[in-house]
Amino acid sequence: MFKYFDHKVIKTALASFLSYYLADYFGIKYGLTASIIAIISIQATKSDSIKITIERFFAVILGMSLFILLSSFLGYHYITLGIFILLFMPLCIKFRIVQGFLVTTVLATHILSEKSISLDFLLNEFYVLILGLSVGNILNLYMPTNSKTIDLIKMKVDLILKQILSDISESLKCSCVSVNEDKNFKSLKATIEEGRKFSLLDYDNSLFDKCNENLNFFSMRRRQYRILTRMRTCFKRLYIT
Structure with a gap:
């Protein structure tokens, strides 16, 4: 069993713990989401990690803007989330930012939970994203040489x-x-x-x-x-x- 405890497993566990702990320490809501973002930011190579981070960042900006626009017209209902996914997924494919689809959708569900949008809430979502991406990428800087x-x-x-x-x-x-x-x-x-x-x-x-x-x-x-x-x-x- 211990042969499966390679550097990626250890980094994934550490990323999950650190991001959740830091979110709690700094009073950031939805720390579990930051933990998930950190986990999926652990990639096989440093280049992949940076490339996917950039994709997710732009996907979140595009997706959250779209969801805020839709929710302002349709309200904070589950049907809004369905229409958002229907529109957002083709955009991700078109602009080649598919890696950011899942993260953006999770962040969009926070708006449904809050049923309101404020500057403080948007800043909190930004902190969640940055925290998860930062922890994942910092830990991914360690790669054993072959x-x-x-x-x-x-x-x-x-x-x-x-x-x-x-x-x-x-x-x-x-x-x-x-x-x-x-x-x-x-x-x-x-x-x-x-x-x-x-x-x-x-x-x-x-x-x-x-x-x-x-x-x-x-x-x-x-x-x-x-x-x-x-x-x-x-x-x-x-x-x-």
Whole structure:
């Protein structure tokens, strides 16, 4: 069970606690909503977290403006929420801010609960949003590096490549195919994709000093894999008399 307690689980639990505690400490209503916003702000990479935060911020501005407009004409009824969702969801899709749909809808239900809109209430909703997003993003700044894992994968890729080339050499000499040929090619492809996945994670987690050295390495190995695949087909037609 303890193997599942990775950094993301710990950050999610901490984000939930901190945002709810801070909301209570500063007297912000609907602290549970701030806690939920913080939880869903914990993403796989720093880049994803910042991108989704921006989406949610603009979605809330658009959505709350729309809901306030609708409620001023239709009143604070459940039918207003239904019409709001009917109009707001297509807008989120159109402007590519779908990640902010759920947060905005939850904030809109607060207006239904209050059945009134005031400056203090709007400020409170703003504090709820900012608190949840801030706690989530601050905790998400910690991301463990995958450099050791990537180095091990690089070594594994090169060893498989070496074995494949050695097998090709033997095949030309003795006109026979290695029994591990298919296994080695499948293993090479899977290992390259695994390394590329970890390299992408590291790249997305570097906000300022981005280095694509590892991505370039696995892109090069991808090209070499495709060349070897073509060579494999050609060698079937070669022989030495």
